[in-house]
Amino acid sequence: MTSQSYVRTEMVAAQKPPGVQTGIVLWMREKLFSSWLNAALTLVAVYAVYSILATVGPWFYRSVWTGSSLTECRATLAATYGEGVSGACFAVIRERWQQILFGFYPRELYWRPTLTLVLMLVALWPVLFSSAPRGVLWFSAAFPAVAFWLLWGGTVWLPVMILLGFAVGYLAYRLISPLNGLLGAIAAILAPIFWWLFLCGPAAELVQSVISIELRQLKSADFGGFLLSTVIGISGIVFSLPIGVLLALGRQSDLLIVRTVCVAFIEGFRGVPLITLLFVASLLLNYFLPPGTEFDVILRVIIMVTLFSAAYMAEVIRGGLAALPRGQYEAADALGLDYWKAQRLIIMPQALKITIPGIVGQFIGLFKDTTLVSFISLQDPLQLVSSIRANTQWNGVYWEPFLFVGFLFFIFCFSMSRYSMYLENKLKTDHR
Template identity: 55%
Template sequence: MSDTHSNTAAYVRDTMIPQKAPPTGQVGAVRWLTENLFSGPVNTILTLLGVAAVYFLFVHLGPWFQNSIWNANSLAECREILDGASGACWGVIKDRWHQLLFGFYPQYTDPAIISALTGVDLATAKGWGDASVEAEKGFGVVFRYWRPSLTFILMVAALVPVLFDAIPRKALWFSAAFPFLAFWLLWGGSIWFPVFAMMGFAVGYIAFIALQRISSLAATVGAVLAPVIWWFFLAEPIGDAVASAIPISLVPIQSHDFGGFMISIIIGVTGIALSLPIGILLALGRQSDMPLVKWICVGFIEFIRGVPLITLLFTASLLLNYFLPPGTNFDIVLRVIIMVTLFAAAYMAEVIRGGFAALPRGQYEAADALGLDYWKSQRLILLPQVLKISIPGIVNTFIGLFKDTTLVVFIGILDPIGLSSAIRADSNWNGIFMELYAFIALCFFIFCFGMSRYSQYLEGKLKTDHH
């Protein structure tokens, strides 16, 4: 090799090679299809079966949805319009949607309040129907069912501070007061009954602060006994005296008028809100070193988990009155809420216990090394991690609880499923079922899918192990 050539040859490239376009199968939609739908023989077969199933549903259900009838007052009228063609008769939803949502809850309650809001004097109107038509021009369903509609709006406002930490913490005071306000709006009666019931918790807090100087045991006992004494002996006479001096009330509504999705939301949301703290306490009790507390919690959890929910609902409906003093009027909805809450709490306790089992032992040792007592170590170190680990199981239990509210139909409470049977018993809609069940399924899907999406959002927000 000549010296000239050896001096001009470079061993390291001093210019970059121009970037080449990637292969067609490695970019865009082709790559996505290859990786997700046709990555192997099994995946390819499943993809083709899925496409065939979607095509089958589209061919058979497409015309049914395409020929939908909304403006019909009976199934016979729908069939007359369709003239032998296949089509959905959504007229039943348009005709009975208020019944599916609110059951037999009275419309246009509290005429004085309605007159103040709308200017329509229902007392002097020519007819109730004329007044309602005139008032509905500006208010619609919110006017007709203003109490449950307002309760639902306030429920959303009360849940926002609980679910999202971006909201100011002071808003939690409204969340704490909402259950009492919702009870008054839905059931009516004197406003002082829920007010003085809510004051029982304030009495318990005051007793806890006052007795804390003596001992923590005395403070705990006082915090439990003080509200009980207030509710059973003082709240009613004081409330009656205040109600006679300052009468503020709504028209009372009986529980047998409740129904539809309103009763499902009442039972579901109340059960969800109460079952989580009770489940946490049961999980802590099951791990307690005190034998009596542990045996009670274990016995309760295993008994409840070994009995079907429908059995507990029948117990609440039929047998519970035998264990109460004669003449006691224990509201059926309240009985169902108690049983559903206890049932969900037992399953929640096992979910929380699984979270404790998944927690590394070093976290317990770290809490002991910091010199924290039992409750501080649970509140500051252990429970936050356990709840984060248990989010999927907790939300799964919530979704199951909300769907299980349909079982109340077996004890005479007309939830959406029960109302669908009542609607089909009408001669105008006798024989229709697909449209009713499709509407009910869609409503349940919206609620359950919303809970699932929020759990995924919460998992991503609390995820701390990513890099």
């Protein structure tokens, strides 16, 4: 057979699509001008962006970073860009950023909060990323005591003795549980409480008088700025999660009294604004405690914030518990696991996993809520901004310090929410 010359032996190269269907033109047609409504929206949006940039842009561009008062700032502005031109005066931040970060913490001791922050990052590392060496977890466990000592100062032996309380509990458990399991468990709870209440302080004093290691003691009034927000926020976060888990379990429990009390607690704390609880912490706690009891105002705020947040956390976790299929509980029962083992090995890992977004959202809310402490006259960043603005040098400056504070909050909260997305992705085990 001869070759059939009318049949092509090679393919024709594909034609390029028409110009309007490729690249930027296609993208614009699809994403910006797909319909009349869309085109109108695009124009409105472009106009909005333009008008915002046109107001804020030049103000940002003409920023002054040096100077020790607003008058100086304005003089520099006038000299550079001519009279009557407005521009940002970021000199106030350059001058006062340490105050916004640390409050009235003594300047020569700034290394202490800074070191605490670095250590906190180390302590968080194994908690946040599973690739970290597990041994560091021991450091994470001890970190609260370390942070307390570094921030507040005083003798090192007090936090050490407080940590020893846990060892005392463990020891009591090991000694007594061979005799009777239940007694052992009770001893493991009572012994450390006894230790903390009665022996801890004297023991710390005793050791301190022999081997004296101490940092300069600071009062809570010295705390302020983001240091204060972070201390309250992080402690609230750390303590509210376990309490929240317990409350959620209590609310799901079959025990009538436990359930009622948990529901009352959760609804009670969720039903009132945080600010009233802070007022309770600052005004009413004196009524509820034995006369003459004085305890630190930051500690009181941390307790209130923790309880408030724990109530919300409990609801978030309850959502996760409710979302688990019944079969998981039944399978745990079928394996012969007791209640706590089932919770620890089967229920909680799954429930916590699906509630990660809610939990992190709660953390973010808690951190933002720390700004409310300014209303019971603690020196949080916003309070410091108002005192900077009340200062004669900076009287009249407005946006810049607020921008700075807002920006720092944004960084913190935004990175938390991104981390939660990362975690969600990493833990996702369904293959949908």
